[in-house]
Amino acid sequence: MQLIDISNLIIAAIGKLFSTEVFIALTAAYIGARATSKATTKAHNYSINKSKHDEIETTRNTLKLIKVELTSAWEIYFSEYGSDLLELPNGEPCTDIFPIGKNPFPIYDSAPSCLANIDPQLSAKIIRSYMRVKGLISMINLNNADCQIAFSAGRNATQELANRAIAEGKEINEELTKRLDEYHDYYAIQEARKLRMDQTAHAMKLLTIELQDLLSIVSKDIDCFISTAPENLITK
Template structure:
């Protein structure tokens, strides 16, 4: 090409301009695609956070309501160092949502994530204490049954009949003795203390979630 001619020079300039414009559009398109991909990823993370947080809220409030209804209300009425003689069945995996999505906690606001972790750490400790209380009460019942059976056999050998009142005294006395021996009063005090610690944590979690995802006008009518 003869660059000395005007037509050739104009052709070269046009080519360069076209290349620059084409490159600019290509770069703009790539940048736009990257921005869209980033927005899509952010939207997916937000959706994951919202879904996980709502599920966690449901798991926390359901577990706490059940515990208070079935366990805590009676526990709070006991005097200090008094064994809580009851069995509260708990499944093998009481917190499946929290256990299956720990990475989602990184997406939560710091204060909320702290309260969520606080709840589950203490709640799992509380569950361990309930399970221990269940085992100890079972052992106390077994001891009382054996004690009553021994007394009945002894009375039978002497041709004696134990009254219903005396049988109840022997049985309940056996339970009380073994419960004290196993330290069930301390266990009850520990469970009560954890329950009192967790109650405001649950309230904070539910309030923070509601503030994030429920309109202010609807919060008064929203129930835990």
């Protein structure tokens, strides 16, 4: 065999070997890239699904808390204030004081994203409920302030009457004390009428009646909505 033939065989062998290694390397790279791509896609899809699941659970739990917040606040209001308010004769001022905290609805105030996720009709009912409840709170706070003014006027008038009795040498006995208490209540009621508290009481009555029906509907709608299939919970 000539030297040139031997050289050609060596070159062909080297070329074949090189081509095989390159092919293997390219194949391995392709398989690796494809596997990486599948893994990335799978991880991305898992992340999306988990995010949606977490959002659904957050929305569901927030709606449950909103229902608890509304119903609990209403039960306290109605048992301690609202039921007596509705029994008040027409034209009479409400002289009961009902203290309310500065932030009575922390769940609702921190849940705007939740309301954006759900059915617009339900979110509209929830928002309306809270707006009407907050309107009622404003009326109660106004009535509380007017009560303080009326009571203060009653105390001052009663004190003047008591001082006059003492100056006249009258004994502050049980009978006189009872009369002074009655005078205080009478004077406070008259002062309340001057402050138009009877109109405030009437407005609070109307709003209480409206909220009784509205909150009952909202509570049922929330129960119905959170019991739907998870994939239907998020509207966007």
